[in-house]
Every structure is written in C-alpha cells, then in structure tokens.
Amino acid sequence: MDLSxxxxxxxxxxxxxxxxxxxxxxxDERAKMTETQLEVERTQLKNALSACSSETKKMIAPVVREPxxxxxxxxxxxxxxxxxxxxxxxxQPSTPIYQLMQTYAEEFKTNxxxxxxxxxxxxxxxxxxxxxxxxxxxxxxxxxxxVDRTQAxxxxxxxxxxxxxxxxxxxxxxxxxxxxxxxxxKGKRKLSPHELVGHFQLGEExxxxxxxxxxxxxxxxxxxxxxxxxxxxxxVEGTNDxxxxxxxxxLGLFHRNRAQAALKVDNWHEAHKAASEALSIDETxxxxxxxxxxAAYSLGRMEGALEDYRWILANSKDxxxxxxxxxxxxxxxxxxxKDRENVKKLxxxxxxxxxxxxxxxxxxxxxxxxxxxxxxxxxxAEKERRERAAEPSYLPVEKKAxxxxxxxxxxxxxxxxxxxxxxxxxxxxxTELRDLYKSDDFEKQLREIRxxxxxxQRRILIRLxxxxxxxxxPVLRKWGFVQEEYAEMxxxxxxxxxxxxxxxxxxxxxxxxxMATVMxxxxxxxAS
Numbered sequence: 001m002d003l004s005x006x007x008x009x010x011x012x013x014x015x016x017x018x019x020x021x022x023x024x025x026x027x028d029e030r031a032k033m034t035e036t037q038l039e040v041e042r043t044q045l046k047n048a049l050s051a052c053s054s055e056t057k058k059m060i061a062p063v064v065r066e067p068x069x070x071x072x073x074x075x076x077x078x079x080x081x082x083x084x085x086x087x088x089x090x091x092q093p094s095t096p097i098y099q100l101m102q103t104y105a106e107e108f109k110t111n112x113x114x115x116x117x118x119x120x121x122x123x124x125x126x127x128x129x130x131x132x133x134x135x136x137x138x139x140x141x142x143x144x145x146x147v148d149r150t151q152a153x154x155x156x157x158x159x160x161x162x163x164x165x166x167x168x169x170x171x172x173x174x175x176x177x178x179x180x181x182x183x184x185x186k187g188k189r190k191l192s193p194h195e196l197v198g199h200f201q202l203g204e205e206x207x208x209x210x211x212x213x214x215x216x217x218x219x220x221x222x223x224x225x226x227x228x229x230x231x232x233x234x235x236v237e238g239t240n241d242x243x244x245x246x247x248x249x250x251l252g253l254f255h256r257n258r259a260q261a262a263l264k265v266d267n268w269h270e271a272h273k274a275a276s277e278a279l280s281i282d283e284t285x286x287x288x289x290x291x292x293x294x295a296a297y298s299l300g301r302m303e304g305a306l307e308d309y310r311w312i313l314a315n316s317k318d319x320x321x322x323x324x325x326x327x328x329x330x331x332x333x334x335x336x337x338k339d340r341e342n343v344k345k346l347x348x349x350x351x352x353x354x355x356x357x358x359x360x361x362x363x364x365x366x367x368x369x370x371x372x373x374x375x376x377x378x379x380x381a382e383k384e385r386r387e388r389a390a391e392p393s394y395l396p397v398e399k400k401a402x403x404x405x406x407x408x409x410x411x412x413x414x415x416x417x418x419x420x421x422x423x424x425x426x427x428x429x430x431t432e433l434r435d436l437y438k439s440d441d442f443e444k445q446l447r448e449i450r451x452x453x454x455x456x457q458r459r460i461l462i463r464l465x466x467x468x469x470x471x472x473x474p475v476l477r478k479w480g481f482v483q484e485e486y487a488e489m490x491x492x493x494x495x496x497x498x499x500x501x502x503x504x505x506x507x508x509x510x511x512x513x514x515m516a517t518v519m520x521x522x523x524x525x526x527a528s
Contacts, residue, residue: 041074048077048087056091056098059105066116069104072097084192084239188237196243199236203229203250210257214264223261223270229254230277252281252288259291263298271295286312286321293328302336310455329455348373419496421479423507426500429479430510436475437517446518457519464518 045064049057063069076097080090091098108115191199210225233251238244255278262271275292278285293308309332312325421429436442445467453459469486481489500507 038070041070045070045074045077051086051088052091059102063101063105063108063115066108069101073101081194084194086194086197188235190239191236191243192239193243196236196238196247199232200246200250203232203254206232207250207253207257210261214257214261219261219264223258223265223267226254226258226261230258248281252278252285255281256285256288256291259288259295263291263294266298268295268298272299284315286316286318290321290324290328293325293332297328297332297335300339302332302339305332306336313455314451333457348377419499421496423500423504425479426496427504427506427510429475430497430507430514432475433472434510434514434517436471437514442471460519 042065049060049064052060060069060073064073073091076091077087080087083090093099093102104115104118107118206225206229210222210229213219213225214222230251233247233254237247255274259271259274259278262268262274272292272295275288275295278288279292282288289308289312293305293312296302296304296308306329309325309329312321313329316322316325419426437446449463449467450460453463473486473489476489476493481492483489483492497507497511501511
C-alpha cells in the first residue's frame with residue numbers, strides 16, 4: 001500500500017489495531033532516541049565539568065548520573081552557552097544551582113536512600129508537569145486540525161477549493177541570513193565569547209610556536225607562525241569591549257613579532273608593513289615603532305626612520321628603549337649625511353661631464369660649468385665654516401683626513417711659544433668642564449634642550465649657544481679668562497685647547513669626551 005495515498009490515512013483512522021501497532025513503534029523509537037540523546041548529554045556534561053575546579057568535580061562525581069542532577073546541570077549548561085559564558089565560569093559556589101547541588105551531594109553521602117526519594121519526587125513532579133503540557137498541546141493541535149478539516153470540506157461535506165499555498169502568494173519570502181565570508185564580506189565578524197575561545201587558544205599555540213622557532217634561529221618558520229596568527233584574528237572582533245580589546249592586543253602582538261621576524265630574514269618591506277599595522281592598533285607601541293624605524297633605515301627611508309626614533313626619544317620612559325633609539329638616530333644621521341655627500345659628488349661629476357646636455361641647454365662652456373661647480377662648493381664650505389664657528393666651541397675643530405681646512409686652526413699658539421695655560425692646567429680645566437656637564441642639573445637641562453630641538457643636531461647646537469655662556473663663564477673666570485665678552489673667552493679657550501690637542505693625546509681625548517657628553521649619540525668623529 002502506498003503510504004502517501006489518502007486511502008492509507010482513512011484505513012489508519014478506522015483500524016484501531018493498526019493505530020496501536022503504530023503507537024508502539026513510535027514509543028520504541030522514542031526510547032531508542034532518548035537513550036542516544038542521554039549518552040550525548042552525558043558526554044557534553046562530562047566535558048563541561050572537566051574545566052571545573054577539583055573541589056567541584058569531587059562534589060559532583062558521586063551524583064552526576066542521578067536523573068535530577070543530570071537534568072538540572074545539563075539545562076544549566078545550555079543556558080550558560082546561550083548567554084555567551086562557559087559552564088565552569090557560571091557554575092560557581094555563589095550561584096543557587098551550585099548550592100542546591102552541594103546540599104544534595106551532602107545528603108546523598110549521608111543518606112543516599114532519602115536523597116534518591118527526594119530526587120524521585122522531583123522527577124515525578126516534573127514529569128507530571130511535562131505530561132500536562134504535552135496533553136494541552138495535543139488538545140490544542142486536535143482542535144486546530146478539526147477546524148482545518150471542517151473548513152476544507154464545507155458544511156455539507158463537499159471539498160472546497162484549495163487555499164493558495166505560501167509558495168503562490170505575492171508576499172516576499174523572509175530574507176535569508178547573510179553568511180560572513182572572510183575576504184569577501186565587509187568589516188569584521190562579531191563572535192560571542194564562547195565562539196572566541198577557540199581563536200584565543202589557537203592564537204596562544206601559534207604565539208608559543210613562533211617564539212620557539214625564533215629562539216632556535218628558525219626565523220622563516222617564526223615569520224610563518226606569526227603570519228598565521230594575523231590571519232586568525234584580523235577578521236574577527238568580540239561582541240563586548242573586553243573581548244574586542246583582547247583580540248586587538250593579541251593581533252598587535254602578532255604584527256609586532258612578525259615585523260621582528262621579517263627583519264631577521266632581511267624582508268624590509270614586510271617588516272615595515274607589519275610594524276605599521278601594529279602601530280595602527282596602538283600608536284604608543286615602542287617596539288613596533290623601533291622596528292619600523294630599522295626597516296625604514298634599511299629601505300633608505302631616512303626621514304621616516306628619524307621621525308620614529310625622535311618619537312621614542314620624546315615619549316619613552318624606558319632607558320633601554322631610549323638608548324637604542326638614540327643609537328639608531330645617530331647611525332641614521334650619519335648615513336643620511338653620507339648619502340647627501342654621495343649625491344652631491346655624483347651630481348658634480350655628472351655636471352662636469354655634461355651628462356644633462358640633452359635634457360636642457362648648456363649654461364656655458366665646460367670650463368664655465370666646472371668653475372660654477374667649484375664656486376658652489378666654495379660657498380658651501382664657507383657656510384659650514386661659519387656654522388662651526390658659531391657652535392659652542394671649547395675644543396678644536398676635528399682634524400680631517402689628509403690635513404687641509406680641518407686641521408687645528410692657525411693661532412698665536414700654533415708656533416713654538418706655549419699658551420698661558422700649561423698642559424696640566426689645560427687638562428684640569430677640561431676635566432672640570434666635563435664634570436660640570438655630567439652633573440644631574442646640567443644633564444636634565446641637556447635632555448630638555450634635545451627634546452625641544454626635536455633631536456635635530458643643528459637645532460640642538462643653536463639652543464646650546466644660549467646656555468653655554470652662563471654655564472662656562474664661572475669656570476673660565478676661575479682660570480684667569482678676563483675678557484669681558486664670552487665670545488672672546490671662547491676664542492682664547494679654543495686657542496689653548498687647540499695648541500695642546502695637537503701635542504697631547506689626553507687633551508684630544510678630553511676634547512672629544514666633552515663634545516660627546518653634550519651631544520650624546522648625535523655627534524661622532526665623522527661629524528664636525
């Protein structure tokens with residue numbers, strides 16, 4: 001018989017034996033399904049309890065298979081998941097459900113029969129309530145079916161015209177839920193705390209794996225792990241501020257570590273990009289800013305590197321970070337100056353050889369071009385000489401390789417006649433100045449000057465010219481510098497130190513130490 005035919009339905013309604021047989025079959029199926037569902041629930045509850053404290057597990061273990069305990073705990077577990085929490089976090093001693101389980105477990109331990117009797121009464125009461133609910137639902141369903149049958153047959157029992165189905169109506173179907181697809185959907189996908197647990201666990205594993213690879217020197221593998229960490233988190237966010245903050249912090253860490261691993265394998269572009277991503281999350285991330293500066297230096301982006309180093313020097317409170325940034329800043333300044341000199345040299349050579357003759361007309365003959373280049377170079381040298389003369393000079397101009405303009409200045413003391421201060425007196429004077437510059441008060445003043453000058457060498461020197469007269473004059477007066485103007489005292493000091501620097505290594509060392517003390521890492525022998 002075709003069970004889909006209406007004749008089978010009429011046969012079933014008229015045959016009580018068939019109805020009893022079908023009811024028994026349905027009851028057996030429900031029993032099988034109930035047992036299977038019970039095992040599934042027990043497994044779920046076991047997994048949930050595994051995350052609880054040892055005291056909680058010890059309390060629940062003897063009674064967890066009792067029907068009342070099972071039903072209450074499993075229902076509580078589902079409610080916890082719906083609210084975005086975990087069973088272990090929700091099942092705490094302060095909650096009523098925990099206190100109920102604790103009371104029942106104590107009763108079960110002292111008088112198990114009485115405890116089971118209580119549970120049996122509770123189960124029966126719950127069963128009666130459920131049975132009444134089912135009966136009410138069945139009664140309402142039967143009434144609905146009778147109304148539908150009457151409407152379908154009409155008052156005289158004849159079939160009526162079928163009502164149009166939902167598929168044939170003009171009403172639009174309810175919109176389907178739009179799935180979030182990584183790489184295609186806009187924005188980030190919001191995940192509940194329960195959904196984010198797996199992301200955080202996997203993120204911790206990737207972080208540990210990347211760190212282990214980095215410590216072993218396997219920088220490519222470390223870069224891969226940190227990249228995977230970025231891909232794990234860069235498309236999700238929490239449904240609350242706390243989870244969103246945790247996602248951002250872990251994502252920033254992956255970007256920052258990815259930049260460091262990229263630096264180790266000389267992948268400057270990736271390092272710069274990763275560090276910039278970390279700074280877009282937290283602009284105060286000093287490690288990310290330092291690593292971006294290093295990548296920018298390797299890419300030849302000197303201004304970008306200097307800007308990041310200056311930010312660290314101006315904002316960091318960590319001595320190690322400040323020292324590293326200061327060293328990097330000095331190195332970048334020297335490289336920048338060298339690059340500029342190389343460019344000038346190449347441009348001069350190109351101009352002298354007429355390499356730009358096809359692009360623009362010659363201003364004159366080759367001799368005129370060479371003469372113009374020489375005049376430009378002479379003006380540049382004169383400008384630098386004037387700037388050096390304006391610096392707070394208490395030591396000679398650094399001697400350049402090959403002699404020439406960088407040699408010790410020609411003064412009355414450059415001949416055989418000694419200056420009015422002896423070698424020992426000059427050494428003692430320079431030592432006093434060095435100790436003065438290293439005092440706490442003056443070092444504090446120097447830090448303020450460097451910060452105000454935005455850590456730019458020229459601007460630092462300009463500001464030093466304003467404070468050096470007040471600082472040096474008392475010491476110079478003590479040593480017999482009687483000139484009224486500080487500029488005259490400075491020139492006299494330069495002559496004395498210049499004379500002895502050309503003859504004594506100790507004076508030369510003290511001169512360099514003085515400049516290094518004032519300028520810090522922004523000064524070196526290459527810079528004059």
